Amino acid sequence: MAGVPETGLGHLRVTLTETAYIGPGRADLLEGIAETGSISAAGKRMGMSYKRAWSLVQALNEGFGAPLVEASRGGAAQGGAHLTDLGTEVLTRYRAMQARTAEAIAGDVAVLRALIADMSGKK
Template identity: 40%
Template sequence: MRVTVGDVIAIGPGKIALLEALDATGSITAAAKSLDMSYRRAWLLIDETNRALKQPAVATAAGGAKGGGSALTDSGRALISLYRQIEETALQACKPEIKQLLKLLDS
């Protein structure tokens, strides 16, 4: 599922996966690596997501001698939870159609 705001994909499966990876690793660098994504791409996706929301999904601290880091905000956790709930609700509602679709696929 993708939610667009104008021409921008505000949230979709890739951004949710990135937010979940960031929550698990505590850093954009590690999250990007875990998804085989460049740091720049991950940072741009997070920035795009933060800009689309009323409250940012990710809080960042600049790196340096003491290190930096990134963490999901309460808004980010709520976003992931709601996205996954919507995904599950849609999956349950579409089960008959998915079953028909699977019959069309080459196994």
């Protein structure tokens, strides 16, 4: 998955209400659905069962008060899933927040890593 490159700078979870929140796992699932057109395939890519992936999609849809993902039943030729316009907007804005957060804290993280390296060298 494309997402934000792993920088080791932590995980951003944005809580909007008690039920509406998004973090790296939910964003990766949305991105996987956008890329594969399938909840099942997106879940598999993340090492989760279809049941777990579907549960997260339901939680996202209910939490945001409108569908982020729309799914249709019906076998290989007819079934599938896609992000709604809202789902695309939520994913795009979350990825932008991740990138800005990583950029904002990169200097402090570098200093902390240097401190650890210095302490390791003194042992």
